[in-house]
Amino acid sequence: MVVDGVLVTQPRPGKFRAFDATCPHRGVRVSPPSDGVITCMAHNSRFQESDGARISGPATGRLARISVSVQGESIVIP
Template identity: 50%
Template structure:
């Protein structure tokens, strides 16, 4: 036997060292991603309560939601509509087709820009496009001139 042969008692195999290094790197990367999201969530919550006078749960003033239209609140993943004067509805802002965020409200429909699915501002039902399921409703309450997540 040559003197350059490997003996298990001398240390870990090269493959084990590389696998451990890869696992450690993945752990650091995942921790960094999670930390960034928590920091983003914390800063969003802080700005919602400190900036603009909006308390936690308040989405908008009723005057911010146009009659016959609506507004997407991407940070809260909700879209609020006003199908008729004084009637406010809210739906998930996540398209039921492939999970894209809906992009806007116009001409009585909520539109998803990814594949052009359209949803009714009255009940979230599918009006066109590849989506087959309606947008799920989101519970809201109207308190005076404020719209709040329930």
């Protein structure tokens, strides 16, 4: 899910990750993950859902990670 420019993923049950939803290549929004892969909608750069690392495409770096925690039943992004 993308909220206020932040992509929140759940790579495995109970484990959440958050990333800037902007591709480092040209600043285009990335799509939510499919089969563990986050994809840029413009130029098809691909990133690992687990840590935002670049898999392929024109982006030269990873997605920027954002701190996330779970408090009760809420996902909290400072």
